[in-house]
Structure formats: C-alpha cells, structure tokens
Amino acid sequence: xxxxxxxxxxxxxxxxxxxxxxxxxxxxxxxxxxxxxxxxxxxxxxxxxxxxxxxxxxxxxxxxxxxxxxxxxxxxxxxxxxxxxxxxxxxxxxxxxxxxxxxxxxxxxxxxxxxxxxxxxxxxxxxxxxxxxxxxxxxxxxxxxxxxxxxxxxxxxxxxxxxxxxxxxxxxxxxxxxxxxxxxxxxxxxxxxxxxxxxxxxxxxxxxxxxxxxxxxxxxxxxxxxxxxxxxxxxxxxxxxxxxxxxxxxxxxxxxxxxxxxxxxxxxxxxxxxxxx
Numbered sequence: 001x002x003x004x005x006x007x008x009x010x011x012x013x014x015x016x017x018x019x020x021x022x023x024x025x026x027x028x029x030x031x032x033x034x035x036x037x038x039x040x041x042x043x044x045x046x047x048x049x050x051x052x053x054x055x056x057x058x059x060x061x062x063x064x065x066x067x068x069x070x071x072x073x074x075x076x077x078x079x080x081x082x083x084x085x086x087x088x089x090x091x092x093x094x095x096x097x098x099x100x101x102x103x104x105x106x107x108x109x110x111x112x113x114x115x116x117x118x119x120x121x122x123x124x125x126x127x128x129x130x131x132x133x134x135x136x137x138x139x140x141x142x143x144x145x146x147x148x149x150x151x152x153x154x155x156x157x158x159x160x161x162x163x164x165x166x167x168x169x170x171x172x173x174x175x176x177x178x179x180x181x182x183x184x185x186x187x188x189x190x191x192x193x194x195x196x197x198x199x200x201x202x203x204x205x206x207x208x209x210x211x212x213x214x215x216x217x218x219x220x221x222x223x224x225x226x227x228x229x230x231x232x233x234x235x236x237x238x239x240x241x242x243x244x245x246x247x248x249x250x251x252x253x254x255x256x257x258x259x260x261x262x263x264x265x266x267x268x269x270x271x272x273x274x275x276x277x
Contacts (some may be wrong), residue, residue, distance in 0.1 A: 081118035125244020132238030134169030
C-alpha cells in the first residue's frame with residue numbers, strides 16, 4: 001500500500017505523554033507551558049509558539065493568494081499549509097489567541113482555516129507542467145489450500161511509494177525524459193479483464209507499459225492460514241500536465257538529499273528544494 005510521511009507529529013494528551021508529544025516544527029516548549037494555571041499563553045515559551053504559529057499562518061494566507069508559476073513553490077506552499085493546519089499538540093493551544101494579518105483569532109479557528117487554504121491551494125495547483133509516474137499492480141486472484149485460483153481483478157497504483165502526510169495524489173512527479181513515447185502491447189498473460197482494470201486505474205490519457213509476461217506469485221498469510229496471491233505488474237506514465245492535486249506532494253528527503261525509498265522518485269529537502277530522480 002501507499003505510505004505517507006508526516007511533516008510533523010501530533011502529540012497525545014495529558015502530562016504523562018509530554019515526551020511523546022514534542023515532535024514537530026514548533027517544538028514542545030508551549031506544550032509544557034500549557035500545564036500552568038494561565039494555560040501557558042503568557043509564558044515566554046507560549047509567546048514564542050504563538051509567534052511561530054502566526055508566521056506560519058500569515059505565510060499560508062499569502063500563499064493562498066499566489067498563482068504558482070513553479071511546482072516547487074506550489075509543493076512547499078501545500079506542505080506549509082498542512083503544517084499550519086496541524087500545528088497544535090492535541091488541544092493544549094487551541095484556546096489561545098493568535099494575532100494574524102487577518103486580526104486576532106483562536107488558534108483552533110486559525111488551524112481550521114489553514115486546512116481550508118491548504119485544500120484551495122491544492123486544487124488551484126501550479127501553472128508549471130510536469131510528468132507523472134505510477135506503478136501498476138493488478139491483483140488477479142488467490143489460491144487457498146485445497147482450492148482453485150480465484151479470478152477477482154483488483155488494480156492498484158503506487159504500492160510502496162511515499163508522499164507527504166495526507167497529501168497523496170494519483171501519480172508521482174518525475175522528469176519528463178523518463179516518459180516513453182508510447183506504451184506496449186500486453187503479453188498473452190494479460191486477459192481482457194486485466195487490461196480493462198489497468199486502463200481504468202491508470203486513467204484516460206496515460207501511457208501504459210505492461211511489464212509482466214507471466215504471473216507474479218506471492219505468499220500471503222491471514223491469521224494462521226497461508227495462501228498464494230498472483231498479480232501482474234506494469235507502469236502508468238503521464239504526459240505533461242499542470243501540476244496540481246492529481247500529483248503526490250513529495251515527502252521529505254533523507255538526510256543525504258534523496259527520496260526515502262526506491263519506489264519514490266521525488267522529495268523536498270529541508271530547504272524546500274524539489275529533488276527528482
């Protein structure tokens with residue numbers, strides 16, 4: 001299945017979980033401060049948290065008014081809006097008031113609006129065009145002990161690839177020189193129902209490369225029962241199109257500036273640079 005990589009981690013409620021809730025771009029100083037009698041907003045830690053959150057919110061407001069000419073700027077704006085919409089540690093800071101470019105508002109309301117702006121930015125997309133890739137996996141039956149193979153067709157895309165937290169699309173961004181000019185004719189193992197499933201999951205306008213020339217067999221387990229699953233592999237390629245919500249938002253790069261696994265072909269560095277491979 002597809003994986004997402006968090007851009008931050010929300011904490012758990014209660015003082016016993018303070019150490020578990022400290023991950024995230026804004027730190028956990030305000031979380032600890034929230035245990036004080038005034039809610040923590042008036043402490044130095046609370047003020048620093050609110051200042052950082054205000055910067056994040058104000059930047060998201062600005063981004064929501066921007067027409068993005070580059071996919072890199074667009075991806076970074078979506079990641080920033082997502083972080084803003086998920087900035088608090090549980091409910092500790094929700095009741096605090098933050099001063100924003102739109103006036104004072106409760107943190108809870110500002111987070112909610114960041115989520116709305118994120119969705120709007122995602123939908124608007126970028127005017128820069130990019131090409132796409134999605135791995136194709138057509139599950140075509142299973143065999144339980146003592147039974148014949150079933151023939152149920154279940155097409156899936158992007159198994160094993162990663163995207164930013166809750167920001168996955170239908171395809172990954174890839175360099176356009178990787179996209180073939182045309183697809184290929186499927187091998188005889190691909191029956192009509194398999195090809196139909198591939199065409200539906202890849203969507204109209206895609207270029208499909210059918211890789212499998214025979215069944216790929218996997219071992220599977222359900223409870224204590226072991227059985228076999230068979231599938232066919234391929235690739236969905238997507239010609240140039242404006243980059244928007246049909247594309248995964250790339251996950252964070254590893255420390256060496258490369259995508260987090262072999263099935264993922266793009267990432268964003270800590271500095272916000274888009275890396276493609």
